[in-house]
Each structure stands twice: as structure tokens, then as C-alpha cells.
Amino acid sequence: MNAWKGQSAWSIADNFAQQALSFVIFAVLAHWLTPHEFGLLAIAHLMVQFVRVTLLDAIAMPVVRGVDSSDALFNWLFTLCTVVSLVLAAAMALASPVLVHFFGTPEMMPVLLGMSLVIVLFGLVRAHEARLLREGNFRLLAIRSLCSLSAGGAVALLMVYQGAGAMALVAQQLAAGVVALLIAVAAEWRIWRPRWAWSTALIRRHASEMNKVSTSALLNYANTSGDAALISVLLGPYATGLYNLAKRVLSAAYLVIGASLGRVGVTLFVQQQRDPTALRHIYSRMLAMTLLLLAPVYTIVTALAEPMVVIVFGEKWRASAPLFGWLSVAYMGQAVFALGQNLSFATGQSARVPKLALAQMLLATALACVLARTNGAMGVATGFALGSVAGMVAMKFAIGRQLGMSLRSFALTILPAGAGAALGAILIRLLPLTGMEVTEWPSLIVAGMAGLFAYGAGVAAVRWLAERGRGLPRFTMRCGLEYRAAREDERTGKALRHPL
Numbered sequence: 001m002n003a004w005k006g007q008s009a010w011s012i013a014d015n016f017a018q019q020a021l022s023f024v025i026f027a028v029l030a031h032w033l034t035p036h037e038f039g040l041l042a043i044a045h046l047m048v049q050f051v052r053v054t055l056l057d058a059i060a061m062p063v064v065r066g067v068d069s070s071d072a073l074f075n076w077l078f079t080l081c082t083v084v085s086l087v088l089a090a091a092m093a094l095a096s097p098v099l100v101h102f103f104g105t106p107e108m109m110p111v112l113l114g115m116s117l118v119i120v121l122f123g124l125v126r127a128h129e130a131r132l133l134r135e136g137n138f139r140l141l142a143i144r145s146l147c148s149l150s151a152g153g154a155v156a157l158l159m160v161y162q163g164a165g166a167m168a169l170v171a172q173q174l175a176a177g178v179v180a181l182l183i184a185v186a187a188e189w190r191i192w193r194p195r196w197a198w199s200t201a202l203i204r205r206h207a208s209e210m211n212k213v214s215t216s217a218l219l220n221y222a223n224t225s226g227d228a229a230l231i232s233v234l235l236g237p238y239a240t241g242l243y244n245l246a247k248r249v250l251s252a253a254y255l256v257i258g259a260s261l262g263r264v265g266v267t268l269f270v271q272q273q274r275d276p277t278a279l280r281h282i283y284s285r286m287l288a289m290t291l292l293l294l295a296p297v298y299t300i301v302t303a304l305a306e307p308m309v310v311i312v313f314g315e316k317w318r319a320s321a322p323l324f325g326w327l328s329v330a331y332m333g334q335a336v337f338a339l340g341q342n343l344s345f346a347t348g349q350s351a352r353v354p355k356l357a358l359a360q361m362l363l364a365t366a367l368a369c370v371l372a373r374t375n376g377a378m379g380v381a382t383g384f385a386l387g388s389v390a391g392m393v394a395m396k397f398a399i400g401r402q403l404g405m406s407l408r409s410f411a412l413t414i415l416p417a418g419a420g421a422a423l424g425a426i427l428i429r430l431l432p433l434t435g436m437e438v439t440e441w442p443s444l445i446v447a448g449m450a451g452l453f454a455y456g457a458g459v460a461a462v463r464w465l466a467e468r469g470r471g472l473p474r475f476t477m478r479c480g481l482e483y484r485a486a487r488e489d490e491r492t493g494k495a496l497r498h499p500l
Helices: 002-032 035-065 071-103 108-135 138-161 166-188 200-235 237-271 276-303 305-313 315-320 323-346 352-403 407-434 441-470
Strands: none
Touching: 002 138, 002 166, 002 237, 002 305, 035 071, 035 108, 035 166, 035 200, 035 237, 035 315, 071 108, 071 200, 108 138, 108 166, 138 166, 200 237, 200 323, 200 352, 237 276, 237 315, 237 323, 237 352, 276 305, 276 323, 276 352, 276 407, 276 441, 305 315, 305 441, 323 352, 352 407, 407 441
């Protein structure tokens, strides 16, 4: 148990440190570089991430999850990932002239060529990462992330100071990739040194599992990055840079809070997968906790989007501020959908996940394409936000049928976060009437704290009113309003003992 807690702590610390450090570096670079330059890298990075999550990760995950952990298997994994990365890097380099012509930006050529090398680095390190992950060496993975991010940030700052423009961002990715590879190789050098070992038989053995992982990853990629890809195709690098800034800010909270709670949720769901009553209470509490932690962040950031963007990133990024509202809605919907997805996988109901994810992606893409004609980037954000909400609602009904949860129960669970968010947003909007203008760091911090206080007051008020109206003991209302009555099963009305 202590080992598991230590691994979880390192995993969460790794995630938080990555987001915090990369955000600081991003904010500094944003003052030196333009949205167009960031957009050039964002377009190239979309291609690199596509290769990483849908191919390299799909090849590696069956090995990570499998029973066999022999050196021969990891030699094969190293060989296959290296070959795939070399082929796809060459394909990206060869396609660069076509992409440059499509976007009409000659300065994109060196960015695409440089980022193709990042694909090779990902391929070379993937087998080492798989070994470290299988061993549960999250401490080393966390240290490696911090070192690579720091090295990449230092190189980027040095090059941007020298006027390298978008190539400073490419150098950041290359430096981070090289450092990550060197640390991983050094960590495994005494116990495993990769050797060339091609095996068609192993490819056939793992093909089915790799296809499943790749399909799931493709749908997740489309739902999380499809909007940025659509922006790049329809509106070009400048709009992509603005859009990417809003996503970068908002995704930090989603990844830190959502991913951390997701790990906890998976463990709890697996432990209670045979007890529908316990699953229902755990899901309600995890849902309430997710919303309670994400809602204040997205509410405050959205309400203060324009002054925050100007103060933190600079005047040239002001046009990205209107995107924060719809993208916040999209991330909230994704968080709730991901919670339902984790429960589905843990309870053997995984068949519905790709169907719902595909339906969500198609709806979001269709809405975004229609709305983008008249509203540009805002239309794309709106379309994907509405698609995310639709996916969340569909997943909610699927979970409700499985666990016997009513719509009323769901509404009561999200009510505290919703009321707190509304009160926080109203208070921030009223601050200018008091003569307070948010123009500098001190006033931005004060406004954010005021919104946070109002949010907490709203949550506390809703809980107090609900408890007083129902006469429920206080301990049953910790994370939400998910209980109909004390010690009463929601579906049958029979008495039961609530887990504390």
C-alpha cells in the first residue's frame, strides 16, 4: 500500500510539475513571439502528437500491460518503434512542401523539418519509457520530465533572445526530446541495452490489441485536438496560435485535476465493480469532486479572460480572450465524459465508449464546420463545446441506466458547483461598478480571490439550504447532494448503510 501511495504521489507530482513549468515557459515565450509563430509550431505539433498517441503508444501499450517482460520483447518494441518513427518522420519531411503550399507560409518549412526529427526521438525513447512505466518507476519519470522541460525551456529562451522566432520553439522540442532520451537510456543501461530484433510473429500476436488501442486513441485525439486541427485548416497559423493559447491555459487545469482524480476513480471503480450501490455513491462523489475543483478555475479564468491574457501574455494575445468561455464548457464536458469512460472500462461496459466518442466527434465537427463560416475560431470553439456537452449528457444517461441513477440525482450532484460558479462570475462582473479595474497583477489576484470566495460561499449556501430542507446529517453532503434520503437506496427505497 505504501509503495502504491508513493507511486501515485510521484505520478501526480509529475503531472502537476510538468503543467506548471511548461506554463511558465510558455508565458515567458508568449511575450517574445507572435501568435503566428506559435501557430506554425502548433500545426507541426498536431502531426507529431498524432503519430505519438495513435501509433507509437498503440504499439507500446500491449507490451506494458502484457505478462511477458523479457528483454527480447523490449528489443522488438524498440526496433518496431524506431522503424515506424523513421518512416513517418520521412513522410512528414516529404510532405512539407505540400503543406507549405497549402498554408501559403514559406517559413513553415524549417518548422516541419525540425519537428519531424522529434518523431524520431519519440520512437527511440518509447521502449525505454515502456520499461520504466511497467516497473512503476514514476519517480524517475517525474525527474526526467522536469529535466527535459527545463533544458528545452532554457534553449528556447536563449534562441528567442537571439531572434530565432518559431525555430526557438522547435529547438525547445528537440532539446527536451534529447534530454528525455539520454536520461531514459542511462537509467536502463545497466539492466537493458536495446538491440535490433525484428519479429513478424510478435507483430501478428499483438496486432489485435494494438488496433484496439490505436482506435481508442484516435477517437480521443480527434475529440481533444480535432478543434485545433480544424482551426489550422480553415483559418491558418495566426488563428491557430490564438486558439492554442486558450487551450493551453485551460488544459492545464483539466490535465492536473482531471487526470489526478481519474487515476483515483479507476482504482475505486475497480475495487467496487461488483457492488452497484457502492459504485453509484463513488461515481456521484467523484463527479461532484471533479466539478467542485474544476468549476472555480474555469469560472474565474473565463470571467477575467481579457485582462488576464493581456497581463500574463501581452497585448498581442487579446483576441484569444473570447475563446475561453466556450472552451471552458468543452473541458468541463470532457471531464465528466472521461469519468464515465473510466467507470465503463472498470465495469466491463467498454463497448459503449467508442460509440459515444465517435458520435460526439462527428457532432462537434459538423457544428464547428457550420459555425466557423460566420464566426471563425469562436464558431469552432462553440461547436466543439456543444459536442462535448452532448457527449457528456449521453454518457450520463448510459451511466444512469447502468447504476440506476435518476436525472434528479445528477442535477443535485452538480448543483453546488453550478451555484458557486454563477455567484463567482456575477461578483467578478460587478467589480468594475465598485471602481476596481483589473489592469495589473495585484488587481488580477484580488479579483481572482474575490471570485474564489464567492464561489465557496455559493457552494456552502447550497449545501446548507439542502441539509436544512432535508434534515440530512452533514457528513452525507461532503462532495455533493447525491443522496435522496439518509440510508435509503435511490432505486428501491430500501434501507442501506452509506459508506463513509
